[in-house]
Amino acid sequence: MKDILLILVLQLLHVPTFTLRTVMLVKGKSLAAASLGFLEALIYVFGLSIVFSGEQNAVTMLVYAVGFAAGLFLGTLIERKLAIGYTTFQVITKTKNMDLVEGLRKEGYGVTLYEGEGIDSKRYKLDILTKRNQEKDLFQKIESYEPSAFIVVYEPKAFKGGFWLKSMKRRRKKAQTS
Incomplete structure (x- = not known):
């Protein structure tokens, strides 16, 4: 259960970071995009290591997908709030x-x-x-x-x-x- 919650939290961090990195890249803010890319890769690798090291079952995969979708939603809200550009x-x-x-x-x-x-x-x-x-x-x-x-x-x-x-x-x- 601990791993499942950790996967969800990591997705809620990873995907908004990915979203903001993409926005920064499109806006031409290379340093911010690179910094967010570093953070994104770190979270992604850590999250995947948890997914693949444990028992891969439908619940783990479902939580990963739900976390991804929720992260996209959260990333969009953050981007709108920042309103860069x-x-x-x-x-x-x-x-x-x-x-x-x-x-x-x-x-x-x-x-x-x-x-x-x-x-x-x-x-x-x-x-x-x-x-x-x-x-x-x-x-x-x-x-x-x-x-x-x-x-x-x-x-x-x-x-x-x-x-x-x-x-x-x-x-x-x-x-x-x-």
Whole structure:
């Protein structure tokens, strides 16, 4: 029974570590990914040694699989909580809602406004870059100004220059002088 519980706990450690390592790798954070990979391999080998050294029965294998599934779920929750990286909001509106644009800019968001043609009238597109951990707040702000907006959120792989990087540099300098 002790081994079965240990297998479950190890899977609950191993799989979230695997999930976070994968995220770090995709985000280009090589050192963090390598560190998590080391931890992941250690947990994995230790767990497998327990599985293969004891009596292999259906219960052990089932607990291993249940631990794997629960670990995936836990890893996903942790990753969402950490919300590492950035997202770009693409907001399409039927009107040129300058209250929305100015309101977001006052709150520190970089907003680029475009005018285009929809199937039956003009449409306005806003591009807004934000940190992933601010997605929910930004979504609510947009909806409060423009409830019928069409919103698409995606993750940029990389970006360079522009308002966002300048404002991050200003905040970093301000933090260093404080």
